[in-house]
Every structure is written in C-alpha cells, then in structure tokens.
Amino acid sequence: MTRKLDFVPVLLGLAGLIPLLATGLAAVSAGYGQSPAVMLALIGYGALVLSFLGGVHWGLALADGAAGDSAIEHPPADTATERKRFALGVLPALAGWLAMLVALVTQPVLSLAVLIAAFIATLVAEAQAARHGLVPAHYMGLRWVLSVIVIAVLTTVLVLRLLGAHIVL
Secondary structure (H helix, E strand, C coil), rough: CCCCCCCCHHHHHHHCCHHHHHHHHHHHHHCCCCCHHHHHHHHHHHHHHHHHHHHHHHHHHHHHHHCCCCCCCCCCCHHHHHHHCCCCHHHEEEEEEEHHHHHHCCCCCHHHHHHHHHHHHHHHHHHHHHHHCCCCCHHHHHHHHHHHHHHHHHHHHHHHHCCCCEEEE
C-alpha cells in the first residue's frame, strides 16, 4: 500500500523553494544580478538544501537501526545498505560545500553547474534507492517535483548568466 504524503510536508517543501526562486530571480535581474552577494546567496541556499537532503538519509539509516518502527516497510537494512545510506547522507553536503568553494575561488557561475550535477545525482541515487524499497515512495513524489523545480531554476540562472542576459523587473 502506497501512503500519500501529508499536506504539511508538501506545503513546507514548496515554501522551501521561496528563497531559491527569489535569489534565482535576483541573480538574473538587471538591477541585482551584478551583485556577487546575490549569487552567493543562491549558491549557499542550494548547498544548504543539498545538506538537508543528505540528512534525510541519515535519518532513514538511523531509523532502520532503531528497535521497533521504521518509516519504510521492509526488514532492517544490512551493513551494505547502511553504508550506502550514510554515504548518500554525506555526499550531497560535500557537493554543496564544493559548490561554495568553487564560488569563492573562481567564477560563481561554475558553482551552479556543480549544484545542478549534485541535485541530479542525488535524485538519481534516491530514485534507485526507492526502487529497492529503501526510500518511501511518498517521499519520492515530492522529491521529484521539488528537484525538477530546483534544477530548472539553477539551469535557467546558469544559461542566462552565461549569455549575459538579464530580466528587467
């Protein structure tokens, strides 16, 4: 039986897009787009979201190790599965950190490419984990929607910045 995600997590997930949409729009606007702080805010928020996504997998791994309930209907994870979960818990945060470092030592626009690749890789890894019953299906529905929006925003900013185009607000 597939459980539906409650309204509150959906609403909060969508609300979590607000900083990304605001900084993404500002990063390509004619007035604010030239400010390095706007790009750093966008990149920083992308890194923060990646870290949060990793935290979900730490939570799933720890829940499997706890006696009793699990959010996923399957037997406790074996050691290899736990290792994969813990890796998926850390790798997105490290990718976000790398994106921040790239922004500090080179062109911030390159950080957008790092973030885009990290969001795609995390989504693909989670989709594979969901196929093996390691991630709740109801979580993946929301993840797909939010990830597609995040990737679309970051890609749009990347392309517009590379083209030198701006949006006039």
